[in-house]
Amino acid sequence: MNREPHTIMLSALQHYAYCARQFALIHVEQAWSDNCFTAEGNILHERVDSGVAEQRKGTRYERGVMLKSQNYKLTGKMDLLEIKSGEPAQYLPVEYKRGKPKVDDWDRIQVCAQALCIEEMRNIKVAEGAIWYWEVRRRENIQIDEALRTTTIAAIEGAHAIFASGKTPPPTDKIKRCRACSLVDLCEPGIFRRDHSNAYIETLFSE
Numbered sequence: 549m550n551r552e553p554h555t556i557m558l559s560a561l562q563h564y565a566y567c568a569r570q571f572a573l574i575h576v577e578q579a580w581s582d583n584c585f586t587a588e589g590n591i592l593h594e595r596v597d598s599g600v601a602e603q604r605k606g607t608r609y610e611r612g613v614m615l616k617s618q619n620y621k622l623t624g625k626m627d628l629l630e631i632k633s634g635e636p637a638q639y640l641p642v643e644y645k646r647g648k649p650k651v652d653d654w655d656r657i658q659v660c661a662q663a664l665c666i667e668e669m670r671n672i673k674v675a676e677g678a679i680w681y682w683e684v685r686r687r688e689n690i691q692i693d694e695a696l697r698t699t700t701i702a703a704i705e706g707a708h709a710i711f712a713s714g715k716t717p718p719p720t721d722k723i724k725r726c727r728a729c730s731l732v733d734l735c736e737p738g739i740f741r742r743d744h745s746n747a748y749i750e751t752l753f754s755e
């Protein structure tokens with residue numbers, strides 16, 4: 549897909565939030581490897597994307613809506629936009645995820661970034677979003693509040709900074725995340741961490 553320079557995919561923000569190195573490996577170095585989790589996620593999104601817009605009672609459901617933000621240099625496609633009629637109408641971005649609700653904000657950041665795009669494109673305020681988790685068949689409603697906006701904008705800025713530098717950060721210090729990471733073989737976090745600790749010890753003894 550042709551994109552303007554340094555425009556970041558909305559879906560890339562969850563990679564950055566999970567691990568800045570993962571973001572750089574995928575989006576700067578263009579390294580990628582599917583594991584069973586990502587493959588199932590792709591199948592789920594193909595199913596969601598195949599739908600068409602429909603109207604039920606007072607709500608219009610638009611699927612596979614393209615989004616863009618000039619302010620934040622973002623682009624991407626959202627799974628579902630719910631538009632509840634009223635004065636004013638309420639816009640609610642909905643993202644479909646394969647797994648379960650998370651304690652961390654990785655998934656919520658993506659929905660908040662979608663909300664920022666919708667606000668800019670349609671000149672409206674988005675107060676809520678939602679994530680529908682396939683594994684547990686549960687919908688989590690999300691408040692697009694100031695705290696989430698601040699976290700999301702920090703993630704967007706961090707991702708742009710990596711893109712601009714072209715440098716891949718070191719592995720995350722949250723070692724447990726590496727176990728579920730599809731890039732663990734390409735990343736080799738253990739070797740990188742060992743090399744760094746060796747370098748650190750050498751620095752200590754040379755001083």
Ligand code: SF4
Nearest residue numbers: 567719720726729735
């Ligand atoms: S293996 Fe660990 S450090 Fe490497 S990209 Fe994945 S989460 Fe990040």
